[in-house]
Amino acid sequence: MKESMIRGADIVVQSLIAEQAEIIFGYPGGAIMPVYDALYDYHEQIKHVLTRHEQGAIHAAQGYARVSGKVGVCLATSGPGATNLITGLADAQIDSTPLVCITGQVAAHLLGTDAFQETDVVGISMPGTKWNIQVRRVEDIAPAIAKGFYIARSGRPGPVLIDITKNAQVDFGEMNYAPCLGFRSYKVHKPVEQSSIQEAAELINKSERPYVLFGQGVVLGKAETELKFFLDKTGIPAASTLLGSGALSQDHPSYVGKLGMHGNYASNLLTNQCDVLIAVGMRFDDRVTGDLKRYAKQAKIIHLELDPAEINKNVKVHVPVIGDCKESLSMLTEAVDKKSHPEWLAKFRELEELEKEAVVQHDISPTKIGLTMGEVINQINQYKADDAVLVTDVGQHQMIAWRYFNYKKPRTQVTSGGLGTMGFALPAALGAQLHDYSRQVICVVGDGGIQMTIQELGTIMQTKAPVKIVLLNNNYLGMVRQWQQMFFDRRYSFTELNNPDFIKIAEAYGIRAQKVKAREELTEAIEDMLIYDGPYFLEVVVEKEDNVFPMIATGCSVEEVRLS
Amino acid sequence: MKRYTIFVITENFIGILNRITIIFTRRGINIDALTASESRVDGIHRITIEVTTSEDMVIQLVNQIEKVIDVIKAFYHEDEGVVYQEIALYKIPVTRLDGGLEKIIRQHNAKIIAAEPQFVVLELSGHKEQTQELLEILKGYGLLEFARSGRVAVAKRMVTIDDYIK
Numbered sequence: 001m002k003e004s005m006i007r008g009a010d011i012v013v014q015s016l017i018a019e020q021a022e023i024i025f026g027y028p029g030g031a032i033m034p035v036y037d038a039l040y041d042y043h044e045q046i047k048h049v050l051t052r053h054e055q056g057a058i059h060a061a062q063g064y065a066r067v068s069g070k071v072g073v074c075l076a077t078s079g080p081g082a083t084n085l086i087t088g089l090a091d092a093q094i095d096s097t098p099l100v101c102i103t104g105q106v107a108a109h110l111l112g113t114d115a116f117q118e119t120d121v122v123g124i125s126m127p128g129t130k131w132n133i134q135v136r137r138v139e140d141i142a143p144a145i146a147k148g149f150y151i152a153r154s155g156r157p158g159p160v161l162i163d164i165t166k167n168a169q170v171d172f173g174e175m176n177y178a179p180c181l182g183f184r185s186y187k188v189h190k191p192v193e194q195s196s197i198q199e200a201a202e203l204i205n206k207s208e209r210p211y212v213l214f215g216q217g218v219v220l221g222k223a224e225t226e227l228k229f230f231l232d233k234t235g236i237p238a239a240s241t242l243l244g245s246g247a248l249s250q251d252h253p254s255y256v257g258k259l260g261m262h263g264n265y266a267s268n269l270l271t272n273q274c275d276v277l278i279a280v281g282m283r284f285d286d287r288v289t290g291d292l293k294r295y296a297k298q299a300k301i302i303h304l305e306l307d308p309a310e311i312n313k314n315v316k317v318h319v320p321v322i323g324d325c326k327e328s329l330s331m332l333t334e335a336v337d338k339k340s341h342p343e344w345l346a347k348f349r350e351l352e353e354l355e356k357e358a359v360v361q362h363d364i365s366p367t368k369i370g371l372t373m374g375e376v377i378n379q380i381n382q383y384k385a386d387d388a389v390l391v392t393d394v395g396q397h398q399m400i401a402w403r404y405f406n407y408k409k410p411r412t413q414v415t416s417g418g419l420g421t422m423g424f425a426l427p428a429a430l431g432a433q434l435h436d437y438s439r440q441v442i443c444v445v446g447d448g449g450i451q452m453t454i455q456e457l458g459t460i461m462q463t464k465a466p467v468k469i470v471l472l473n474n475n476y477l478g479m480v481r482q483w484q485q486m487f488f489d490r491r492y493s494f495t496e497l498n499n500p501d502f503i504k505i506a507e508a509y510g511i512r513a514q515k516v517k518a519r520e521e522l523t524e525a526i527e528d529m530l531i532y533d534g535p536y537f538l539e540v541v542v543e544k545e546d547n548v549f550p551m552i553a554t555g556c557s558v559e560e561v562r563l564s
Numbered sequence: 565m566k567r568y569t570i571f572v573i574t575e576n577f578i579g580i581l582n583r584i585t586i587i588f589t590r591r592g593i594n595i596d597a598l599t600a601s602e603s604r605v606d607g608i609h610r611i612t613i614e615v616t617t618s619e620d621m622v623i624q625l626v627n628q629i630e631k632v633i634d635v636i637k638a639f640y641h642e643d644e645g646v647v648y649q650e651i652a653l654y655k656i657p658v659t660r661l662d663g664g665l666e667k668i669i670r671q672h673n674a675k676i677i678a679a680e681p682q683f684v685v686l687e688l689s690g691h692k693e694q695t696q697e698l699l700e701i702l703k704g705y706g707l708l709e710f711a712r713s714g715r716v717a718v719a720k721r722m723v724t725i726d727d728y729i730k
Contacts, residue, residue, distance in 0.1 A: 127586050
């Protein structure tokens with residue numbers, strides 16, 4: 001054996017360092033122990049955070065990736081360690097989050113024998129990853145990690161899983177790390193076709209009621225400035241998807257609201273009145289479009305999109321503009337006329353007033369005794385930093401927090417959009433916070449979701465991550481209860497929760513905690529929380545049976561958006 | 565609903581076929597036939613998939629297939645756009661051989677490729693309609709076994725693998 005040879009486990013860690021990974025979220029176990037043993041020697045070059053469950057590790061890596069724009073890294077053992085990553089992989093796949101997950105695997109000679117903690121994680125994770133691979137030989141470790149990082153972060157980002165057998169981790173090999181710069185079956189950069197820009201510009205220039213819908217593609221493509229310049233020049237009203245929030249400051253004059261099932265009234269309704277629809281980095285999710293047969297049928301549709309498979313997937317488009325939206329938006333800005341649309345914009349503002357009277361009033365300045373989720377978020381807005389990150393779970397609180405949070409900066413929105421994963425928020429907030437201890441990270445979560453990953457309070461305790469946790473407690477699985485009320489004759493089937501004393505739980509983890517039941521205590525509690533130097537747990541008891549409006553019920557058209 | 569041939573040019577990696585077939589499973593599309601083979605270029609495989617579906621669906625399937633990282637290129641053609649062939653084998657008991665069968669073999673251009681004391685095996689290459697026709701006839705001759713391959717096909721379009729791996 002040559003002296004330059006090192007163990008495969010060291011190659012794993014050195015490869016991660018070569019890819020400039022700063023932090024690993026993980027959980028040890030038998031088949032990954034050699035890598036953990038190697039990590040012991042590198043603690044000055046790469047940080048490792050021990051979560052309390054592998055699902056916590058992967059959601060933390062997602063939170064880290066979403067706020068940093070870097071690849072999140074996750075480490076787990078074989079068998080149950082690997083299968084516990086699956087929800088996070090599926091979540092990252094549907095929300096285009098770049099991850100590299102490394103799992104240990106039983107030794108190559110035991111593969112296929114039902115060995116202890118053996119599972120076919122490559123097979124199981126195939127539909128939920130952008131790419132995955134099993135590495136059985138030490139010499140294949142570094143190239144696989146290089147390729148994995150390249151695939152995860154390039155093009156439309158996504159999760160990658162690399163399964164490394166134990167023998168490969170303990171065998172000795174050479175470390176000659178070469179970053180991956182591309183390969184023939186995966187062409188990332190497709191230049192934007194000038195002809196498609198011309199066609200799009202002609203439609204936009206002739207249009208009287210153009211409308212922009214922007215999604216997370218703008219954030220992933222780092223095209224926030226290009227979007228702003230395009231809107232500055234054209235004066236076109238623009239609305240955001242759930243994951244697009246933050247790509248454009250809500251203070252921008254073109255900003256007209258949020259799209260989808262629980263988005264804003266005007267922004268949904270007027271989708272069916274525009275004459276040209278310009279979709280930027282969004283994928284016409286069913287939660288955005290409602291009934292496709294009655295979606296923007298009157299409009300010519302332009303779709304700026306990196307992933308060709310998204311073109312015509314849900315909505316037939318007239319002008320596809322395939323490519324990086326950072327590039328296409330600036331080309332389009334060049335090609336369009338300077339214009340403004342005061343009358344068309346006024347229409348949005350008019351309808352906004354209706355929403356204010358019918359919904360917002362009740363949500364943020366309620367007359368009822370019970371606190372509403374909306375007023376909590378509204379109070380947070382008063383004291384939060386401009387670049388504060390909002391991390392939410394899934395359900396009523398997610399929709400309300402999204403509706404009322406005042407987004408001003410990119411990468412301030414972290415939530416499980418496509419998959420709708422309850423339990424996402426707490427670990428994701430931890431990951432977001434560990435990227436930058438000095439940034440305000442506010443985790444808004446419901447009493448259902450928090451109990452799916454509540455063990456991660458332990459990781460928050462151990463890392464001292466100063467996450468501000470706001471538990472909006474209505475003792476219900478609120479969104480399901482709302483549907484039961486509206487569509488299932490108030491048959492509240494298994495949605496009421498008998499909850500523990502959350503304050504005691506937080507305090508048991510050494511986390512400062514406070515409970516608010518009355519309106520007059522709210523402001524001070526939020527102020528206290530946001531200035532506190534360290535993790536903080538604020539439980540707010542909210543109205544038990546409040547509903548989220550506006551709403552486009554399943555199967556309805558965007559123009560059937562309801563205010564009550 | 566129409567018959568389409570999907571061509572997939574891929575790297576020769578473990579699991580690639582699985583990655584492609586799950587795209588069909590997810591959308592509930594039945595694969596009529598599938599063949600995989602080496603291509604003219606070392607290390608590159610080609611997979612030919614026959615499906616009966618709508619054009620909208622076949623476009624989406626092809627887009628999704630092409631998104632698979634190790635797929636170099638995917639495209640589709642209607643029957644008019646491809647030259648294709650299938651091979652069928654028919655196992656017939658010798659007890660049923662008579663002059664009528666000779667005529668059938670001649671008419672269909674079939675071949676006897678194996679003769680054993682108890683049976684003979686006929687082979688016929690052609691389009692499905694042709695092999696199907698012979699199948700129907702041979703059912704009257706105590707057909708013991710029948711097997712038909714998936715379609716092997718080449719596109720009429722003058723594009724080669726080299727154009728995709730440039």
